[in-house]
Amino acid sequence: MTVAIVKKPSPKKSKSKVKYSIAQTVGRLHDSGFCQGSEYFRHKDVILYQGDTLNEYLFNREFIDLTVTSPPYNVGIQYNSHKDELTYEDYLEFSEKWIRNCHRWTKPQGRLILNIPLDKNKGGQRSVGADLTTIAQKIGWKYHSTIVWNEGNISRRTAWGSWMSAAAPFVIAPVELIVVLYKDSWKKTTGSKVSDINRQEFMDWTNGVWTFNGESGKRVGHPAPFPRELPHRAIKLFSFVRDVVFDPFCGSGTTLIEAANLKRIGVGVEIDNHYCEIAKNRILNETGTLNFEEETDKPKRPDNGVFPKTSKSGYTASGNR
Numbered sequence: 001m002t003v004a005i006v007k008k009p010s011p012k013k014s015k016s017k018v019k020y021s022i023a024q025t026v027g028r029l030h031d032s033g034f035c036q037g038s039e040y041f042r043h044k045d046v047i048l049y050q051g052d053t054l055n056e057y058l059f060n061r062e063f064i065d066l067t068v069t070s071p072p073y074n075v076g077i078q079y080n081s082h083k084d085e086l087t088y089e090d091y092l093e094f095s096e097k098w099i100r101n102c103h104r105w106t107k108p109q110g111r112l113i114l115n116i117p118l119d120k121n122k123g124g125q126r127s128v129g130a131d132l133t134t135i136a137q138k139i140g141w142k143y144h145s146t147i148v149w150n151e152g153n154i155s156r157r158t159a160w161g162s163w164m165s166a167a168a169p170f171v172i173a174p175v176e177l178i179v180v181l182y183k184d185s186w187k188k189t190t191g192s193k194v195s196d197i198n199r200q201e202f203m204d205w206t207n208g209v210w211t212f213n214g215e216s217g218k219r220v221g222h223p224a225p226f227p228r229e230l231p232h233r234a235i236k237l238f239s240f241v242r243d244v245v246f247d248p249f250c251g252s253g254t255t256l257i258e259a260a261n262l263k264r265i266g267v268g269v270e271i272d273n274h275y276c277e278i279a280k281n282r283i284l285n286e287t288g289t290l291n292f293e294e295e296t297d298k299p300k301r302p303d304n305g306v307f308p309k310t311s312k313s314g315y316t317a318s319g320n321r
Contacts, residue, residue, distance in 0.1 A: 035059050037269060041280045044287065046256045046266040050276050053098045053248040053269050063267070064106040065191060065243035068231045068255045070115035071095065073128070088126055095132055098248055100139045105246070108184040112141060113234040115149070115178050115226060129177040136181055144186060147178040149230070150211040178210070178230070180238070194241040196262065205237050231258040239264060253279030260287040 036058050037051020051058050074091040086094060102112060114136070117128045129146075137143055151174055161170035197205075212229045231254055235245055241263045247255035250268030252275065259266030260283065270276050 034061070034063075040270075040276045041283070043283055044260055045264070046260045046268075046283055046287070048250060048253070048256065048268045048270065048276060048279055048283070050271065050273065051269050052271050053101060054094070056097075056101050056104065058101070058269065059105045062105060062107045062110075063244055064102070064110050064246040066111050066113065066235065066239040066264075067102050067106065067246045067248065068113045068115075068234045069247045069249050070226045070230075070251075071098065071249050073117050073120070088124070092131060092135060096135050096139065099132070099136050099141070102246070102248055103139050103141055103183065106183050107190070109188050109190055110183045111144075111238050112136070112181040112183075113178060113238060114181065115176060115230060118173055118175055118177050129179070133179050133181075136179070141181040141183065142186070144180040144182055145208065147180065148209045149176045149178055150174065150209060151176065151213065152211065178234070188240065191240040192242045195236075196241055197236045201233075201236060205233050226254060228254055228258055231255045232262070235259060235262050235264060250279055251275055253282045256283055257286045 035049050035051065036055065037049035039047065040050040041048045049058075074086055074088070099112075106112070114132065116132050120126050120128050133143065133146075159170050159172065162168040210230075210233065212227060231245075231247075235255075235258055239245060243264050245255060245259040245264045245266050247266075247268045250256060250270040253268065256266035256268045256279065268279065270279060
């Protein structure tokens with residue numbers, strides 16, 4: 001694998017005030033070096049690439065501090081650009097590829113927050129959570145803990161197996177898993193070292209059972225979105241301000257929205273053009289205005305070595321020209 005060496009630009013004198021803006025229609029851009037995918041959109045500290053997470057050469061360096069993602073569950077959801085009814089063996093192979101790639105692109109103290117099913121019964125009972133956790137550890141991820149997400153959706157249940165009989169009853173838990181993994185070292189000693197979590201949040205969220213509702217696919221325009229509460233908690237609990245937060249299955253952009261609103265740098269990958277557009281519109285609508293001003297007597301916001309300084313159409317790491 002080729003690793004690009006990026007020279008730090010010489011410091012420039014700051015002016016009294018700088019205006020930041022971004023065009024309302026951002027074409028597909030491409031920055032050579034960092035990513036082989038097409039840069040679909042950037043706004044403030046968020047960048048969205050259209051590309052394939054299964055491509056091991058998609059990124060050319062370790063850049064991730066925290067990955068927060070919910071991959072396809074292989075339960076027959078109608079995605080535009082992904083077949084969600086693979087054989088279980090093919091699904092595990094698919095999972096191994098993208099989990100390995102995330103490991104390759106993650107910094108030594110980086111973490112992976114993996115939202116996956118506990119199990120599934122469509123097409124036969126499968127211990128999905130246990131199997132994906134085992135695969136991740138074989139790749140090199142280290143296991144830290146598991147959070148149980150109680151969605152409270154038992155009312156939607158329709159499959160009972162043998163009704164009121166011991167013959168063949170189905171046991172279905174209305175929960176999902178949020179598996180917490182890390183690369184080399186659990187303790188974070190790099191980055192800004194600035195945490196923005198308050199006392200009550202820390203006490204509540206270090207309890208390993210999280211209870212909040214899921215998200216409506218109809219409202220968001222994506223068949224399988226997760227609620228903003230999930231990445232909101234994960235980002236505040238497991239990353240510092242200005243860390244790089246990554247989602248390899250960006251979908252409707254939920255992780256990037258929360259990353260931007262929590263003053264992190266958000267990088268997302270999505271293979272489908274339609275979902276890229278949905279993510280773009282949500283990011284614009286849910287992360288503040290398009291034009292803003294920032295006083296430069298404060299220290300300049302770092303790009304954390306992630307974004308190419310300027311894209312081919314002139315957009316900088318923070319979305320300004």
